[in-house]
Amino acid sequence: MKERFILGFPPECSDRPITYHLIKDYRFKVNILRAEITPGKEGRLLIEAEADSKDFERGMDFLRRERVLVYPLKRRLNIDLERCIHCGICTAVCISGALDMERRNWQITFNVAQCVGCELCIKACPLRLIQLNFLNNLNG
Amino acid sequence: MPKTIDEINKKIKKGEAVVLTAEEVKEMASSSGIKEVAKKVDVVTTATFGPMCSSGAFINFGHTRPGIRMAKIWLNDVPAYAGLAAVDAYIGATELSETDPNYGGAHIIEDLIKGKDIRLKAIGTGTDCYPRKTVETYINKDNINECFLFNPRNAYQNYNAATNSSKKTLYTYMGILLPNFGNVTYSTTGELSPLLNDPGLRTIGIGTRIFLGGTQGYVAWNGTQFNTTTARNRKGIPIGPSATLALIGNLKKMKPEYIKPAIFEHYGISLFVGIGVPIPVLDQEIARAVSIRDRKIETLLCDYGAEGHPPIARVSYEELKSGSIVINNRKIKTGPLSSIYVARRIAKVLKRWIVSGRFLLSEPVAPLPRRSRFKHLIIRKGGKR
Incomplete structure (x- = not known):
């Protein structure tokens, strides 16, 4: 299994090497795409994680026990393509290339596998059609 | 040929x-x-x-009875320009709502096109010919007079x-x-x-x-x-x-x-x-x-x-x-x-x-300028009278 997640670290787990355990104990192949710490609040890590399905489940259990929030990226970003006018303004800020123009029909394409969750497109969309969905923390 | x-x-x-x-x-x-x-x-x-x-629309609201000379106008809390005749206004696309930073004149234009009701608030000073001083009502494209994009x-x-x-x-x-x-x-x-x-x-x-x-x-x-x-x-x-x-x-x-x-x-x-x-x-x-x-x-x-x-x-x-x-x-x-x-x-x-023959071409009535320069605004103190 290979998927992109945003891990949300509450302040109380800042003293534990959680990513180390994911790699070492649960054999996750981790590619860190983005990391940020909000002062006094939480740390956020965007990772692409690959593991076999059994390790994957065990790793998720571990994160749950450690009270780390897990947001799968593909369920986070929601684009209302029905109302989209395909102006392309969002593609200009999407440096990962997840949002791009299909140059035959000049329509927006969104490839979630390339998204790094930078959220710039949300601010860029002049019709405000791109939204974050906060309801999908896998740890409930 | x-x-x-x-x-x-x-x-x-x-x-x-x-x-x-x-x-x-x-x-x-x-x-x-x-x-x-x-x-x-x-x-x-x-x-x-x-x-x-640089887009906007002129609107004529029609007169209330008794009438008002609208001196300040708001459409869904977006100020419209009222410095025209009693019930004429211009709503500019970039004008911002006084209550919602993500709503403005462009949204008023869209709501008008969609036939939505828009809250109109206007105040005036009250004159002999237009004694009313305030009005609050709802307008839409069907209950106003002319409304054209300019x-x-x-x-x-x-x-x-x-x-x-x-x-x-x-x-x-x-x-x-x-x-x-x-x-x-x-x-x-x-x-x-x-x-x-x-x-x-x-x-x-x-x-x-x-x-x-x-x-x-x-x-x-x-x-x-x-x-x-x-x-x-x-x-x-x-x-x-x-x-x-x-x-x-x-x-x-x-x-x-x-x-x-x-x-x-x-x-x-x-x-x-x-x-x-x-x-x-x-x-x-x-x-x-x-x-x-x-x-x-x-x-x-x-x-x-x-x-x-x-x-x-x-x-x-x-x-x-x-x-x-x-x-x-x-x-x-x-x-x-x-x-x-x-x-x-x-x-x-x-x-x-x-x-389909529904649209005919028109000969220009007059040409666009052949010579025109874009000037910058010079900041200076005092002006000639």
Whole structure:
């Protein structure tokens, strides 16, 4: 299994090497795409994680026990393509290339596998059609 | 042999006119040549659908009984200009709501087109002829008198592309410009754009009938900031902002898919305006102009991270539309601001109107200015009386 997640670290787990355990104990192949710490609040890590399905489940259990929030990226970003006018303004800020123009029909394409969750497109969309969905923390 | 607009209109009425979109005619020119275009094609439809801040609508609300001379007006908390006769107003697209930063004049225009009710609040001083001092009610496009879009500056004949050399992200009317030349944005639709298909403005003038927001509109005047001094390339295309159009049309007949409010983060509100302009192919010179492709249409790439937005490169629309350009040996992502997708649809709709005989071409009543300079505002202390 290979998927992109945003891990949300509450302040109380800042003293534990959680990513180390994911790699070492649960054999996750981790590619860190983005990391940020909000002062006094939480740390956020965007990772692409690959593991076999059994390790994957065990790793998720571990994160749950450690009270780390897990947001799968593909369920986070929601684009209302029905109302989209395909102006392309969002593609200009999407440096990962997840949002791009299909140059035959000049329509927006969104490839979630390339998204790094930078959220710039949300601010860029002049019709405000791109939204974050906060309801999908896998740890409930 | 040269044609006249009158002859083309006769063909349109008989259902015999040959009408192609700007993209179709360029394909034809590359396979059959310019002479063939001049001989066979009567009309070329051009279009654009981009954010155009200098837009707005005049409204006449009708009189209450007893009447009020409206001195201040708000529509859904968005101030409208009231310095006209008693119940006339102008709502500008970029005017912001006093209560909601993500709502403005452009949204009022959209809500009017959609037939929604809008809260009108107005105050006056009370006069002998208009004694009322306040009014609060709801209006929509069916219970007001005239409501027409009158946009002082639309359809720019070319515009700068934008990038940012500075170390911080810039929030501009050209979209979000990432630091250290992080991206490039451009706002013209290039080879599909109206005024780039008639660079000498031979067929477009005051009174030209056009597609505006889904209905028929007209060129009212030259647009503001009209500039004929911009340098031109070998094909006669201005390299950067030059001519503009002031446009007018009946808002009540417009369609919401061709007029859309836009929010630019940390900048403000603007309005996407759908415009289609027919170009009559009168002779070989015009046939040549409508056949010019994106690789021969160029603009200046300006650095919005530096004072005065100086140009740093000359780029073609072929490069800009490819998705990336190279600056200082680095590949930089490009993104459009105008919807080519919707512009193509407008060009096709206008083509259909003409083919079906519902839309006739108009001879310009007067030409657009041949000479006009863009002046800067000089700040000075004290003025001559």
